[in-house]
Amino acid sequence: MPHIQVGAVDYAIMAIYVMFVLGIGWILKRYMKTSSDFLTSGKSIPAWITGLAFISTNLGALEVIGMGASGAKYGIATCHFYWVGAIPAMVFLGVFMMPFYYGSKARSVPEYLKLRFNEKTRGFNAFSFAVMTIFASGISMFAMAKLMQILLGWDFNLSLVISAIIVLIYTFLGGLTSAIYNEVLQFFLIVAGFVPLVFLALKDAGGWAGVQDRLHVVATQAGFAQDAWTRSWAHMGSPAANPMGIEWFGLVMGLGFVLSFGYWCTNFLVVQRAMAAKSMSAARNTPLIGAIPKMFILSLLFSPA
Numbered sequence: 001m002p003h004i005q006v007g008a009v010d011y012a013i014m015a016i017y018v019m020f021v022l023g024i025g026w027i028l029k030r031y032m033k034t035s036s037d038f039l040t041s042g043k044s045i046p047a048w049i050t051g052l053a054f055i056s057t058n059l060g061a062l063e064v065i066g067m068g069a070s071g072a073k074y075g076i077a078t079c080h081f082y083w084v085g086a087i088p089a090m091v092f093l094g095v096f097m098m099p100f101y102y103g104s105k106a107r108s109v110p111e112y113l114k115l116r117f118n119e120k121t122r123g124f125n126a127f128s129f130a131v132m133t134i135f136a137s138g139i140s141m142f143a144m145a146k147l148m149q150i151l152l153g154w155d156f157n158l159s160l161v162i163s164a165i166i167v168l169i170y171t172f173l174g175g176l177t178s179a180i181y182n183e184v185l186q187f188f189l190i191v192a193g194f195v196p197l198v199f200l201a202l203k204d205a206g207g208w209a210g211v212q213d214r215l216h217v218v219a220t221q222a223g224f225a226q227d228a229w230t231r232s233w234a235h236m237g238s239p240a241a242n243p244m245g246i247e248w249f250g251l252v253m254g255l256g257f258v259l260s261f262g263y264w265c266t267n268f269l270v271v272q273r274a275m276a277a278k279s280m281s282a283a284r285n286t287p288l289i290g291a292i293p294k295m296f297i298l299s300l301l302f303s304p305a
Helices: 008-031 035-043 047-056 061-083 087-103 109-116 119-152 156-205 207-221 248-264 268-275 280-302
Strands: none
Touching (some): 008 156, 035 156, 047 156, 047 268, 047 280, 061 119, 061 280, 087 109, 087 248, 087 280, 109 119, 119 156, 156 268, 156 280
């Protein structure tokens, strides 16, 4: 794959963005006086900001690249990772779980587990989450560095180190508040970048009808029904009838209960954004607000694929 030609203007834009990101952490440093300020932003952030940060936390390199690839491989059935594997649990978190988390006055999910159970439970949860985060963050950083290497010709290791240092600096300076505001900025940048890409991709493909025609050919060549790539539920009666290789019961139970609730209702990374909300009402609204763009963001990720 040929490298993209990057000029002085492009580097200037990237430099300005990096300085802006670090500047957010530097400005917010003065407000980081206690552990509560660092971990929960002093419970002072409006619901619409925590809501966008809630969804943006899950919208990194792994999501953008991985879900785009899944969309190309499995077709519209990939939407179940959002509609079944995320939305119900996000609503459940906002309606039922946040009153327990936020009302307990705990600063994090592990701390809530200590209050609810004991120190051993808190320690086990914190350790397991740390291990998961290391692996998940490593995959995301690898994907980003690989993208920089392939498209821009940058050194892989250098891209990896620079990205880690930038995130470490602004998080260390501004705590959760810095992370939240940078995630909101990231959300708008991703949307602004993908919207024109979607329209251009659809235009080149001849609109939705053109996309369907191409996917019908792909499905037929793979030995499935003609509309297997463009129908989300129609072929879920048998694992052999759809490209995901799963039936509706396994999909609903696996994504809708095991993965969905296990991730969205207990994950420190996403729940912590709701813990930073300025009131109980704002905390409960955080995942509900995040669920709205979550329902539609898949169209931005899958369409270019």
